[in-house]
Amino acid sequence: MSHISISNNETIPLSSIPELDYPAFLEQNILSLKNSAGSHCVNYYGIPWNDNVRLICCIANDELSSINISSALVETGKPFNTFSKQNPAFEKFEREIHENFGIQYTDHPWLKPVRYPFNRYNKNENITDYPFFSIDSEELHEVGVGPIHAGIIEPGHFRFICNGEQILHLEIQLGYQHRGIEQLFIEKKKLLQRATLAENIAGDSVAGHTVAFTNLWESMCNYQPGRDLQLSRTLALELERIAVHTGNLSAMCTDIAYQLGSAVYGRLRTPIINFFQRWCGNRLAKGLIRAGKTNFPLTNELAAELTTLLNAYERDFEEISEELFNLPSALARFEKTGVLTREQAENLGTVGISARMSALERDIRYSHPHDLYRELNHQLLLKNHGDVHSRARLRKREIDQSIAYIRTLIQSIPGAGTQSVQLASPSPNSFTLSLVEGWRGEICHAAVTGENGELIHYKIKDPSFHNWMGLALAVRNNEISDFPICNKSFDLSYCGHDL
Amino acid sequence: MLDNLKILFHQGKQYIPDITTAELPGIFRGRPEISTEKVNEAELVDICPTNAITAGPVCIDLGKCTFCGECSFSFPNKIQFSRDYKISANERSKLIIREGINEPVELNPAVIRKEISDYFSGSLKLRQVSAGGDNSCEMELNACGNVNFDMGRFGIEFVASPRHADGIVITGPITENMAQPLQICYDAIPEPKIIILAGVDAISGGIFEGSPALNRSFLSAYTIDLYVPGNPVHPLTFINGVLELIKKRN
Ligand code: SF4
Numbered sequence: 001m002s003h004i005s006i007s008n009n010e011t012i013p014l015s016s017i018p019e020l021d022y023p024a025f026l027e028q029n030i031l032s033l034k035n036s037a038g039s040h041c042v043n044y045y046g047i048p049w050n051d052n053v054r055l056i057c058c059i060a061n062d063e064l065s066s067i068n069i070s071s072a073l074v075e076t077g078k079p080f081n082t083f084s085k086q087n088p089a090f091e092k093f094e095r096e097i098h099e100n101f102g103i104q105y106t107d108h109p110w111l112k113p114v115r116y117p118f119n120r121y122n123k124n125e126n127i128t129d130y131p132f133f134s135i136d137s138e139e140l141h142e143v144g145v146g147p148i149h150a151g152i153i154e155p156g157h158f159r160f161i162c163n164g165e166q167i168l169h170l171e172i173q174l175g176y177q178h179r180g181i182e183q184l185f186i187e188k189k190k191l192l193q194r195a196t197l198a199e200n201i202a203g204d205s206v207a208g209h210t211v212a213f214t215n216l217w218e219s220m221c222n223y224q225p226g227r228d229l230q231l232s233r234t235l236a237l238e239l240e241r242i243a244v245h246t247g248n249l250s251a252m253c254t255d256i257a258y259q260l261g262s263a264v265y266g267r268l269r270t271p272i273i274n275f276f277q278r279w280c281g282n283r284l285a286k287g288l289i290r291a292g293k294t295n296f297p298l299t300n301e302l303a304a305e306l307t308t309l310l311n312a313y314e315r316d317f318e319e320i321s322e323e324l325f326n327l328p329s330a331l332a333r334f335e336k337t338g339v340l341t342r343e344q345a346e347n348l349g350t351v352g353i354s355a356r357m358s359a360l361e362r363d364i365r366y367s368h369p370h371d372l373y374r375e376l377n378h379q380l381l382l383k384n385h386g387d388v389h390s391r392a393r394l395r396k397r398e399i400d401q402s403i404a405y406i407r408t409l410i411q412s413i414p415g416a417g418t419q420s421v422q423l424a425s426p427s428p429n430s431f432t433l434s435l436v437e438g439w440r441g442e443i444c445h446a447a448v449t450g451e452n453g454e455l456i457h458y459k460i461k462d463p464s465f466h467n468w469m470g471l472a473l474a475v476r477n478n479e480i481s482d483f484p485i486c487n488k489s490f491d492l493s494y495c496g497h498d499l
Numbered sequence: 500m501l502d503n504l505k506i507l508f509h510q511g512k513q514y515i516p517d518i519t520t521a522e523l524p525g526i527f528r529g530r531p532e533i534s535t536e537k538v539n540e541a542e543l544v545d546i547c548p549t550n551a552i553t554a555g556p557v558c559i560d561l562g563k564c565t566f567c568g569e570c571s572f573s574f575p576n577k578i579q580f581s582r583d584y585k586i587s588a589n590e591r592s593k594l595i596i597r598e599g600i601n602e603p604v605e606l607n608p609a610v611i612r613k614e615i616s617d618y619f620s621g622s623l624k625l626r627q628v629s630a631g632g633d634n635s636c637e638m639e640l641n642a643c644g645n646v647n648f649d650m651g652r653f654g655i656e657f658v659a660s661p662r663h664a665d666g667i668v669i670t671g672p673i674t675e676n677m678a679q680p681l682q683i684c685y686d687a688i689p690e691p692k693i694i695i696l697a698g699v700d701a702i703s704g705g706i707f708e709g710s711p712a713l714n715r716s717f718l719s720a721y722t723i724d725l726y727v728p729g730n731p732v733h734p735l736t737f738i739n740g741v742l743e744l745i746k747k748r749n
Contacts, residue, residue, distance in 0.1 A: 115676075119711075128679065148680055148684055150660075151659070152657055154637065176630075176631075177671070177677070178631075179707045180707070180711060181707075183710070188706070192567070193549075196549070196706045203632075263510075263645075266645045266646060267647060277523070278525025281528045281580075282528070282566070284635050286565070286566075286730060287566070295569075319509060495633045
């Protein structure tokens with residue numbers, strides 16, 4: 001086998017990643033996915049390499065809890081066959097490689113721009129002239145929405161082709177939120193600057209992205225975090241899951257005009273994020289997670305407060321959920337709406353709730369556990385129908401599960417064991433990959449260091465990167481009036497995608 | 500029906516009765532207080548991820564500060580963050596907090612345009628544009644309208660169409676890719692109109708300052724009516740700032 005197999009958060013010498021010629025690289029990765037059901041691609045990207053491009057492919061094996069890394073050196077401007085032709089889960093990755101490096105793919109089904117980054121290969125392409133798919137027809141009409149939407153949400157453009165009220169096709173154009181984050185990780189040299197960048201990748205996944213960065217960084221510096229740090233990180237991830245899922249249930253109720261649910265779930269989110277404020281002074285947990293230290297040790301008093309708060313939360317949460325999920329008018333809107341079949345989900349390689357809703361077993365907490373997840377022995381929660389209802393139900397059940405995990409976690413609070421230490425500098429000429437199951441799904445950060453341990457490449461993958469295409473397929477043949485509820489139930493990130 | 504009433508009853512009263520005097524729970528990093536104690540200023544300046552601290556005299560620029568608190572952890576006798584959340588200002592210079600001066604951040608009435616008080620004091624409709632925002636300020640602006648903060652009680656609301664709006668609230672560092680949509684949206688708002696920058700990213704670019712993916716030229720073309728610091732902005736900071744701005748003045 002011409003790959004190196006690593007575990008989550010393992011740092012390896014860059015030279016240990018086998019370099020294949022492109023046809024062998026393609027064949028190996030496609031075959032490994034075909035032959036092992038529990039495998040999926042967690043990242044596939046290019047690194048500028050002396051005027052050429054080094055492609056790095058990271059395939060996670062969920063059964064063995066490993067990640068297989070392989071690479072190939074290719075020249076820009078040359079034609080290549082795609083992975084996507086044989087496995088559509090690569091379509092977005094290859095579009096990104098094409099956009100960034102001008103790799104010419106001969107048989108890509110949908111070679112469109114991804115985000116119009118400032119350092120794109122072809123500067124003549126502009127976000128205003130995105131090549132939308134269109135159909136010349138008397139009967140069909142197009143509906144364009146965005147980039148600025150009606151509510152207070154991030155920008156993105158949706159172009160529908162409709163037959164009357166029915167959506168035949170949706171194309172989603174992103175890139176408006178592109179801030180050049182990956183490049184800033186290289187340019188901003190201080191650790192605190194990089195932690196701040198991680199916190200600002202997606203403000204609704206502060207814990208998710210910051211834990212990914214922090215675990216990666218500590219691994220590079222050969223630092224093993226103490227139990228207190230691991231507990232804080234696990235707790236932050238589960239609290240973030242509860243807070244966002246609750247807010248999402250509120251928004252879904254808003255979209256079906258169910259006022260009571262909207263108000264009750266909305267206000268239930270408040271004590272959870274206020275707990276973050278009590279703990280670290282910020283409602284969205286910015287500032288909480290730091291490599292090699294914590295400024296906010298978790299105390300017994302905080303744990304006691306959290307217990308009280310969760311008890312109160314749970315009572316009201318169960319009550320409103322009982323009501324919502326038995327309400328015929330709500331169920332009529334949720335059930336069989338916005339379906340993504342298991343086959344589609346698998347083909348696209350969706351992650352997080354957008355996979356588990358269609359019985360696709362994908363959860364880093366289970367397959368590649370980090371921090372205290374191994375101890376929690378995470379049980380997968382799955383639904384079968386892949387519709388709005390499955391997504392809503394899963395959120396409800398995941399909240400229940402998170403509450404149970406938090407109760408277990410805070411049973412015994414380790415004393416503030418970690419003394420603030422000066423982290424060693426990262427290992428030179430190394431590669432590290434970090435996977436975290438955020439509330440939205442699998443987050444992947446990967447880094448490469450140079451001769452003196454300086455960061456020379458940083459790659460971020462938000463779960464939304466996989467899932468946006470899932471939304472586009474799920475709305476087909478639905479009424480356009482159901483689009484908001486479909487969109488909300490996927491709840492994907494624009495800034496996390498655009499970086 | 501009975502179930503619904505029961506649910507309603509179980510929620511109790513959730514709204515914050517007085518938005519202007521509400522106390523925040525736990526710790527919060529609001530307006531910093533900087534003592535005149537002598538410290539190694541170079542070391543202090545070097546801590547900050549966003550160059551918000553300058554030396555001689557030591558100042559913190561709330562328009563650049565991400566409120567990470569790191570300076571205060573290293574120099575607790577020099578810098579302490581108070582829980583004062585009223586940190587909005589209508590002049591950029593007012594966001595700079597100097598050592599030894601422990602005063603509230605306030606709006607300067609002299610530079611508030613007369614139309615603002617004339618037209619908007621009883622009702623203000625705002626259009627929000629996220630221009631590279633990370634969805635944290637956006638979530639907090641949404642929270643301004645929830646049952647806890649209930650900004651609607653003051654006649655302040657976010658609306659869908661710029662045509663219905665009296666002003667624009669910008670979040671995010673303003674990306675190149677959003678520069679044009681932002682301009683189009685602003686142009687669509689009828690006169691008179693106001694501009695509010697919400698969050699450190701919008702005010703200074705924050706941690707994204709200097710990124711080649713930004714285009715902040717929009718900001719140099721217009722007068723900014725209100726700066727609301729924060730990462731993200733706290734709903735109380737936003738609501739109180741806006742209330743001060745549109746207060747009836749004769
Ligand atoms: S709290 Fe503000 S001033 Fe202090 S280090 Fe952080 S960003 Fe800089």
